[in-house]
Structure formats: structure tokens, C-alpha cells
Amino acid sequence: MTLLHYLDANASEPLRPEAREAMLAALEVSGNPSSVHRAGRSARRLLEDGRETIAARFGGNPAELVFTSGGTEADALAIHALGRGRRLIIGATEHDAIRAAAAEAAVLPVDRAGLADLDALAELLADGPPALVCLMLANNETGTIQPVADAAALCRRHDALLHVDAVQAAGRMRLDFAALGAHSLALSSHKLGGPAGAGALLLHPQVTALTPLIGGGGQERGRRGGTPATAVIAGFAEAARIAEPIAEHARMRDALEQAAIACGAVVCGAGAARLDNTTCLALPAIRADAQVIALDLEGIAVSAGAACSSGKVAASHVLQAMGLGPLAGQAIRVSLPWNASQDDVAAFIPAYQRMVQCLRAPLAQHAA
């Protein structure tokens, strides 16, 4: 069996051992955090400790943190609650979690590096009733980092609210919700090295009333019904506490990119500030799914576009919005996890070179 080199962190980070330990300990607590007895109070303590850890880590206020089932629900809750009575404006490269919840939104164009056009945002904001703007901090496919603080300042000038999807950014770059000036921010546990099944929405203290997406027993101060997944949240909190940008990632990513460029690849998003762990490599004329399969046979796990859509063979809406034309169906995403090693890089480079040779051969024959 070939050794697996897991380079698909943006789909899910490997579970951190510390998060696993925290979950195992939390599983021993059997109470419901809503119960008043001792067991309930123990569960409540776990939940509130987790809330404090995550809020403190990302510049939020524990009282303004709503636990959800993940990033998708946090995005949907923000749009449902903050978007009430407002028109919606979303970035063209937002994740499907945003696109699905804001299907009628006006779309903000991006440039070839994937950066949102803030002049276009200013024009959209000046023209019409108050809006809710959704702009992600870092893109899941290219790693492109958006000028969110500038967008927030623009939104405030026009009485608009700003929701930030920070699912891919959290733990991989500096993130301070209070300093960003946004009104809400979505997080997801499994993108930080915690377990899947938990996420959070951070709210600005100005956002006082929040209409829940899911009603029920008044949990989360009436903002999200349902018994919270205490053990999963304990793992989420531990992962959030220890997740930090990794200094070697940029060097490893650059080595991968140089090798890929030497094989004729195009780096999508090059020129913009990007997450150090992410690169999006397009190979002209070679389908993304064929590349993913060929690398999988070599024991290298990467993905084509967003994880949620890699089951279907569709061109990436992110790369299309960046004006990359046919390359939008010919790009793979390589994303380094917290535990990536030089061995992974050393294995990827020759595997990529063999993959290019092998997939190009039929094209050369066809042309001959």
C-alpha cells in the first residue's frame, strides 16, 4: 500500500491529537448543558470554556459567539439574520455556503488574482437601500486574501453590514474579528484541525437581535436551537487554541509551485496575498479530475476546486470569475495541512512530473 501524502487541508485538516484528547475527556461528561443539576453544570462548563477560548483566540466576545454545526450553518445564519430587510451583495468567489444562502445577491467582480473590486463595491453600496455584504477572508481554492478591513470601512460609510467567511483563514493567518470591523464572522472546526460537526458565528456587539435559523429550546441565548455537541465543541476549542500559521508552509508551497511551473502549470491567484498553505495549479488542456485521479494513484491526496464539488466534474466558479477561461476546469488545489512535512513535498514533485508526462502523452499523439 502506497504511503498517503495528504495535501488536502482545505477540505479538512487532519485531527490534531490535542483536539482528540480534549474530545475524549469531554465524552466522559454525560450531562446536557441546559440541565440545572451537577452533570448539566459540568457540560455547561465545557461549553462555556470552549466559547471563551474560541472568542479570545479570534478577537470576539464570548457572549456574542453562537455555536453552529459548521461553517455552512454559520454563513447561512449570518445571511438569514443580518440580511433581513437588506439587499445582498456577495463576492464572486464566495464558497457555495454563501452562494446558496444568497442566491438573489448582486455579485461583486474580482480581478485575475481573485481580489474583489472595491470600487465596484463602493458603487453598488452608493446605489440603493442598505445592504449586507459577504466577503470571505481567504479563498478555499486559491488562498487569495481579500481586503476585508477596507471593505468593512466602506460598508460602515454606507450603513451596510459585512459578514466575513473566515473558515479557511482562521488559524492560518492573523485574525482579529474586532480589528477587522466586520459585523459577523464564520468559523469551522474541521478547517482548524478540530473535528467536523462544529462551527461558530462571531457577532459584533452592535448586532443585538438575531432571528434564529433553527428554533427550538432556546439554546445559545435563543439564537440557535438544539443541544450543542459539547464534546465536538471541546475539540474545536482546543484546535482553535493551538492553531497558528506555520512558518515552513510558504517555503514548501513555493517549492511545489516552482516544480509545477517548470512542467507548464499556471499558478491561479499569483500576484495577490495568499494563504501560505494553499496553491491552485492549472495545467492547460488537462482535466482537473484526471490530475486528481493520477495523483491519487501515486498516493497524493489533493482536490479539484472546492471539496464539496469535487464529486462532480464542473469548472470552478472561482477560477471562472477570475477570468481564467478553460483553465477553470484544469486546476487542482494543493493545500498543506498543519502536519505537512518535507517528505510530502519531496513525494509530490516527482509524482506531479510523472502525472504531467503521462496525461500529456495522449495529447501529443493526437496532435502528431
Ligand code: PLP
Ligand atoms: N466557507 C468556506 C470558505 C469553506 O471552504 C467551507 C468548506 O469547505 C465552508 C464555508 C463550509 O464549512 P463547513 O464544511 O464547516 O460547513
